[in-house]
Amino acid sequence: MYDTLISGGHLLTMAGDGVGFIENGAIAIDKGMIVAVGPRDEIEAKDEPRERIDATGCIVMPGLVDAHLHSAATTGRGWAQEISPWMASGYGPLMRHAIEEDAPLWTLLALMEGVANGTTTFGDYEFPMNELIHSHIAIGSRAVVCEGVTELNWANREQWIADGWVPGEPTPLDRELGEQTLANELDLYARWHGHDDGRIRVIFGPHAADFLSKEMLLKVQEEARKRGAALHLHTAQDARENKATEQRYGLRAVPYLDSIGLLAEDLIAVHLSVTTDDEVDLVARRGARMICCANSIGIIDGVLPPARRFLEAGGVVGFGTDQSPGNNSHNIFAEMRANAMFAKIKTEDPLVMPAWQVLRAATIGGATALGIGDLTGSLEVGKAADLIFVDATRPPMAPVLLEPARNIVPNLVYAESGSNVVLNMVAGRIIYRDGTYTLIDEAETKQQVADAAKRFTDKVAADPGVNELPIVQLTRTGRH
Amino acid sequence: MYDTLISGGHLLTMAGDGVGFIENGAIAIDKGMIVAVGPRDEIEAKDEPRERIDATGCIVMPGLVDAHLHSAATTGRGWAQEISPWMASGYGPLMRHAIEEDAPLWTLLALMEGVANGTTTFGDYEFPMNELIHSHIAIGSRAVVCEGVTELNWANREQWIADGWVPGEPTPLDRELGEQTLANELDLYARWHGHDDGRIRVIFGPHAADFLSKEMLLKVQEEARKRGAALHLHTAQDARENKATEQRYGLRAVPYLDSIGLLAEDLIAVHLSVTTDDEVDLVARRGARMICCANSIGIIDGVLPPARRFLEAGGVVGFGTDQSPGNNSHNIFAEMRANAMFAKIKTEDPLVMPAWQVLRAATIGGATALGIGDLTGSLEVGKAADLIFVDATRPPMAPVLLEPARNIVPNLVYAESGSNVVLNMVAGRIIYRDGTYTLIDEAETKQQVADAAKRFTDKVAADPGVNELPIVQLTRTGRH
Numbered sequence: 001m002y003d004t005l006i007s008g009g010h011l012l013t014m015a016g017d018g019v020g021f022i023e024n025g026a027i028a029i030d031k032g033m034i035v036a037v038g039p040r041d042e043i044e045a046k047d048e049p050r051e052r053i054d055a056t057g058c059i060v061m062p063g064l065v066d067a068h069l070h071s072a073a074t075t076g077r078g079w080a081q082e083i084s085p086w087m088a089s090g091y092g093p094l095m096r097h098a099i100e101e102d103a104p105l106w107t108l109l110a111l112m113e114g115v116a117n118g119t120t121t122f123g124d125y126e127f128p129m130n131e132l133i134h135s136h137i138a139i140g141s142r143a144v145v146c147e148g149v150t151e152l153n154w155a156n157r158e159q160w161i162a163d164g165w166v167p168g169e170p171t172p173l174d175r176e177l178g179e180q181t182l183a184n185e186l187d188l189y190a191r192w193h194g195h196d197d198g199r200i201r202v203i204f205g206p207h208a209a210d211f212l213s214k215e216m217l218l219k220v221q222e223e224a225r226k227r228g229a230a231l232h233l234h235t236a237q238d239a240r241e242n243k244a245t246e247q248r249y250g251l252r253a254v255p256y257l258d259s260i261g262l263l264a265e266d267l268i269a270v271h272l273s274v275t276t277d278d279e280v281d282l283v284a285r286r287g288a289r290m291i292c293c294a295n296s297i298g299i300i301d302g303v304l305p306p307a308r309r310f311l312e313a314g315g316v317v318g319f320g321t322d323q324s325p326g327n328n329s330h331n332i333f334a335e336m337r338a339n340a341m342f343a344k345i346k347t348e349d350p351l352v353m354p355a356w357q358v359l360r361a362a363t364i365g366g367a368t369a370l371g372i373g374d375l376t377g378s379l380e381v382g383k384a385a386d387l388i389f390v391d392a393t394r395p396p397m398a399p400v401l402l403e404p405a406r407n408i409v410p411n412l413v414y415a416e417s418g419s420n421v422v423l424n425m426v427a428g429r430i431i432y433r434d435g436t437y438t439l440i441d442e443a444e445t446k447q448q449v450a451d452a453a454k455r456f457t458d459k460v461a462a463d464p465g466v467n468e469l470p471i472v473q474l475t476r477t478g479r480h
Numbered sequence: 481m482y483d484t485l486i487s488g489g490h491l492l493t494m495a496g497d498g499v500g501f502i503e504n505g506a507i508a509i510d511k512g513m514i515v516a517v518g519p520r521d522e523i524e525a526k527d528e529p530r531e532r533i534d535a536t537g538c539i540v541m542p543g544l545v546d547a548h549l550h551s552a553a554t555t556g557r558g559w560a561q562e563i564s565p566w567m568a569s570g571y572g573p574l575m576r577h578a579i580e581e582d583a584p585l586w587t588l589l590a591l592m593e594g595v596a597n598g599t600t601t602f603g604d605y606e607f608p609m610n611e612l613i614h615s616h617i618a619i620g621s622r623a624v625v626c627e628g629v630t631e632l633n634w635a636n637r638e639q640w641i642a643d644g645w646v647p648g649e650p651t652p653l654d655r656e657l658g659e660q661t662l663a664n665e666l667d668l669y670a671r672w673h674g675h676d677d678g679r680i681r682v683i684f685g686p687h688a689a690d691f692l693s694k695e696m697l698l699k700v701q702e703e704a705r706k707r708g709a710a711l712h713l714h715t716a717q718d719a720r721e722n723k724a725t726e727q728r729y730g731l732r733a734v735p736y737l738d739s740i741g742l743l744a745e746d747l748i749a750v751h752l753s754v755t756t757d758d759e760v761d762l763v764a765r766r767g768a769r770m771i772c773c774a775n776s777i778g779i780i781d782g783v784l785p786p787a788r789r790f791l792e793a794g795g796v797v798g799f800g801t802d803q804s805p806g807n808n809s810h811n812i813f814a815e816m817r818a819n820a821m822f823a824k825i826k827t828e829d830p831l832v833m834p835a836w837q838v839l840r841a842a843t844i845g846g847a848t849a850l851g852i853g854d855l856t857g858s859l860e861v862g863k864a865a866d867l868i869f870v871d872a873t874r875p876p877m878a879p880v881l882l883e884p885a886r887n888i889v890p891n892l893v894y895a896e897s898g899s900n901v902v903l904n905m906v907a908g909r910i911i912y913r914d915g916t917y918t919l920i921d922e923a924e925t926k927q928q929v930a931d932a933a934k935r936f937t938d939k940v941a942a943d944p945g946v947n948e949l950p951i952v953q954l955t956r957t958g959r960h
Contacts (some may be wrong), residue, residue: 082835404941
């Protein structure tokens, strides 16, 4: 006897180096783990389940991995567009009014969006994670979290300017803030790492090469390595970062990070937006993993990060949704499509970034990037039962064509939006089914979101300094 | 007294040159037409409705216009990817097995997808429209249809080859087929134009400059103009077309069409994929309208059609979903996002193709392009009540921020997939609400689709000629 049999659908297991398709397959689950997977007849002949879940008409596949997001920024969803530079002329001046007490609610909203659209694992890089962690626990998804370590203290901005700092230049660093944020990270790790049978994992988040001194970066690395935890680092994310490391250490960000031993297998390198081909190859060669946030970086900067080259260099790529003021969603189906399509548009070659490769990045790639590829990301014996059902009886998944050519994977990547996700299971527990979250109250959350949005916009609108912002002007002219 | 009051939501009317936002607005509808639109208090003070529809929590906006699709091709959804050239190495050899008797079902599936995702008007270019028209009538959406006129008779392909024709070269033309397909078009027009209070309109569809002789093109134009009907023409869609017109008439497609008087206000120019900047400007200057199919052309060719330049040249642009073997969906939300994002990625400029401009193209732009801008495409007095509700209480639409900067339009364009469309109304009649089609039986259609898919794949699989196709090989290696 085992706990649960899932049968009746087609499987995309991601086992092997393709999509691991099994027509009319079945999965046996016991104590949250996959104990058998294969053709239905074969699995059903083995043993009896306590419970059966019918997947008829569905594609059953590994849950998606959102390997990099800033969950609480949903408070300002859509407030970083049609402006440039987005940080200075929209996001920054507006988001500094975000209300910290409401942050757990905004994180929950981000997770709800992800879960409804098939995400089972979130790589959440957000402050104050010691509070936000409760949202991850509540919704039931898998989480690999950090709170972030930084020595860049924006609260001192007025003082920097008084001292002669020019916006856009590398900023002074604040060791005290660095020590304090590292202490928070250590506290987070001590309290929550391994929580709930390992569903919650804590890693370390040094913000970026220009946000920390060399000494602090190395200290974070040391603390992380003591615990076997990975480093989640924004890497070569913008020109300012290269400028800062060049001024401080005489090297661009990637070679600087290499020179101090940061580029290694325990590094999760996010973005790589501002890199040379050689730098991309170097990061991959060192065994670091790349997270590509195609929609976010595409919308706010018009830039396509080098996921394709990273894959060609033999590296592991996962996808992230980043932050919703710029993205504007936490939906890995949208990231799959963006990665597949942007590469084609950029190169004018319809053969680059094929759907199967993109689907692997969104599942086993993301899991491997977050350091939990042995636990999740594919449907294989010994892994956690983190999986989703996608209803294939409706457009854009219908019709399902099996012979002589399948159409399932292209339709998942180029068309499916996540709206056909009808079941989301993490470690064998159903956390979302047929439009309903099983562990949280959606109606209550919606009302709280509406109330919190009002609090936030009232606070922002009370700041006369925002009136001249381009995004406010666009709104007033009816073009937003 | 009037028929229906819609109130409680925010409106995006598209009136004026922006998005025409009205906070807490209302719309009064009588006999299928909008008789008042404005702030809720103002509209409610005027007169009493027979029926009220509550739009609380929703964005109410004009229905989307899918200005160019080949609806019946859903039979082969997803069968034109990861291959190049897509037509010869996938679509062509597979789709020639499509079963004509099932075509109305496949059209219905395409329309169901569009309606559920907010489309109210379909510019359907498909054969045999004299049969397919019944699917348009059944679902209740607005349609501007044509069956297509062509002199290119693929049935003679073997004979061409025997006569020395080389694939890729311009093909012989078959005047008899041209006359026959024109007769079908005239028959379609006579039987269906103006059907159901004008909900069904018929225009003329000369296929492309390389599919018809000059004489036949001009004859179609003459017949269309006698009836005041527009011409729906694939224009400069590929290199083969330019090659054919150069061989036959010494000019590339666009200057050739201009030389014979085709570039005019009654021309709907689809694609313009293979054009110079001057050619794009010329088409716009002549007053012809452009339909951009960004996802289709992007996936199958890696090409971004010149919608941005066409708009800059003062032209009218609408969006189309084209055909689902290549796209793979009939979803104008996906087209909005593609148009906004691909332009940014291509130019590395996040300011091009802003959301408000894209939203206008998907509504009033598409309606104007199809020649019915006076009837639909915006929420204004005197227009048909063609509108949709988008639930904004859920991600990616939540939270709704109104002050000091709105986030509704960016979230609609950059994130919404169509899954939050909770009501679709055409000419005052609700054709879809809360996941249910009001005029057709979805469960029955799903079963018919599954059966028809089996018939189709059985027929394709019985053709040994398909075994060597790249798409079949990809499937067998687990990479599809």
